[in-house]
Amino acid sequence: MSCSLAGESHCNLHCSGALPPGLSSVRTTDFAALRPRDFDLRPMLVIWEMTQACDLKCKHCRANSRTQRHPLELSTAEAFHLIDQIAAMHVPLFVLTGGDPLKRPDIMPIVQYACRRGVRTSLTPSTTPLLTRNAIFDLKKSGLMRLALSLDGSTAELHDVFRGVSGSYKRTLDAVGWCHEAGLPVQINTTVSHHNVADLDNMIELLTSLGVVLWSVFFLVPTGRAQLSDLLSAEEHEQVFAKLYATSKRVKFHIKTTEGQHYRRYVLQQKALAPNAKTEEELIAHAPNGVNDGKGFVFVSHTGEVYPSGFLPLPGGNVLWEPLADIYQNSPLFRSLRDSSQLKGKCGRCEFNEVCGGSRARAYALTHDPLAEDPCCVYAP
Numbered sequence: 001m002s003c004s005l006a007g008e009s010h011c012n013l014h015c016s017g018a019l020p021p022g023l024s025s026v027r028t029t030d031f032a033a034l035r036p037r038d039f040d041l042r043p044m045l046v047i048w049e050m051t052q053a054c055d056l057k058c059k060h061c062r063a064n065s066r067t068q069r070h071p072l073e074l075s076t077a078e079a080f081h082l083i084d085q086i087a088a089m090h091v092p093l094f095v096l097t098g099g100d101p102l103k104r105p106d107i108m109p110i111v112q113y114a115c116r117r118g119v120r121t122s123l124t125p126s127t128t129p130l131l132t133r134n135a136i137f138d139l140k141k142s143g144l145m146r147l148a149l150s151l152d153g154s155t156a157e158l159h160d161v162f163r164g165v166s167g168s169y170k171r172t173l174d175a176v177g178w179c180h181e182a183g184l185p186v187q188i189n190t191t192v193s194h195h196n197v198a199d200l201d202n203m204i205e206l207l208t209s210l211g212v213v214l215w216s217v218f219f220l221v222p223t224g225r226a227q228l229s230d231l232l233s234a235e236e237h238e239q240v241f242a243k244l245y246a247t248s249k250r251v252k253f254h255i256k257t258t259e260g261q262h263y264r265r266y267v268l269q270q271k272a273l274a275p276n277a278k279t280e281e282e283l284i285a286h287a288p289n290g291v292n293d294g295k296g297f298v299f300v301s302h303t304g305e306v307y308p309s310g311f312l313p314l315p316g317g318n319v320l321w322e323p324l325a326d327i328y329q330n331s332p333l334f335r336s337l338r339d340s341s342q343l344k345g346k347c348g349r350c351e352f353n354e355v356c357g358g359s360r361a362r363a364y365a366l367t368h369d370p371l372a373e374d375p376c377c378v379y380a381p
Contacts, residue, residue, distance in 0.1 A: 039289060040338060043328060044296040045093040046086050047310065050079075050110075051302050053103040055128045055165070069103060073302045076106045078320065080113050082300065085324045087117040094119045095148075097310075099302070100126035102135065108142050115143025122146040124189065127163075127171040133178040140182040147179050148187040148216065152195070154202035162195055176210050187214040189258075192240055193230035200240065204247050212253050217244060219260040219376070221311040221361045228366075234378040241266040259311060259359045262377045264290050265352040284355060293360035293370070294337030298328055308337055311361035312370060337370065345373030350381040 053069040074082065086094055094114060101107050102125050114121040123144055125131050136147065149172050153159035156169035163169075179186040188207055192200070207215055219237065222228045232240065241263050248255045257263040268287060272280040291297050294308030294316075301307065305315040306327045316331030328334055336342050337360055340353045347358040358374030366375050 039296040042089045043091055043298045044291050046091050046298045047095040047097055048300045049098060049302045050096055050101045051099040051103050054098055054100040054126050070302055074304055079110050082319055083114050083117055083119055087119050089325055094121045097124040102130040108138055111139060111142040111144050120145050122148060124148040127168050127175055131175050136178045137182045140184045146185045146187055148189055149175055150189045152190055154199050154206045158196055158199055180211060185213045187216060188212050189216045189218060191218040191220060193220045195230060200243055208251055214254045216256050216258055218258045221259050222365050234376045237376050238378050245270055259361055261290055261292055261356045261359055265356045265379060284351060287355045290355045290357060292357045294334045308334060309361045312364055342371050344371050346381050347373040
């Protein structure tokens, strides 16, 4: 299953980990308007899990996907109503994910409707036989802004074992080529775990040859099928941050992190070390508030449940019974996640907590408390 966050199709900002996930892929003209955004009112990004049906068997799948669609998935009409609400909230980024969105026969009408409503939409399909050249061209014609593909290893052996289906690696590379043919910007999503952390240098070299616009690096949250033994330690997270930061200075594609909120802290620290740099305090003061689970970010499940993140399985409401804006703005869960004064442990004391805030999903997965400190951060406030 893709389980990914696609970005926007315009990538004119150089990636700096201080930017919230998604901001690295918004036009510079949009960025000026987004800086003063009050995340208490509306999110930066809404992700809709169209279905949990998927023909892959990914080791890290947060949703334990199955081959058949759920009978209580949002209908086409309910999907249109969700898009209407997203348009009314002026949400800059909308992502269709799964499972595999291509398992839904109404995928093209939904993309077309979002386009008509002015909702900029990306898609994260699974690389199965459903993802054909014709499907990619049809998505482009329907108004899709970007396609995000998962690639979790630089070789077929590594990737296919991770995805649980042989041939997935080749299909992914084929799909990248078809996106280039169609003029559809392509993003690569990689989940980093003990399975592939030693392969990152090879992955970076592969990505430089693929012509992608964005590399979205997911840091594992042990939920669903993901195992605790695959989780990187705090020190290993820091080592990956160093690699990403060095890479961002030499490659043409942008880099962002998901459930690696503390990468923003790492980048600000590195910028403070540069000659003639602003102080760390000045950099923190001028950094935009970071998107986090429930803070600028909303995940709508296949049955309409509204979560702070796809990796944080605590619902704040359901769009079938309540408006999305009301859930986001008024749910006690979402309100608490946006209040940095409620963070516990070192995340609560940290001077970076508005920029970072730690992974709320990882904190919950390991402590059953979404406000606990992120256990995978080495920084001592």
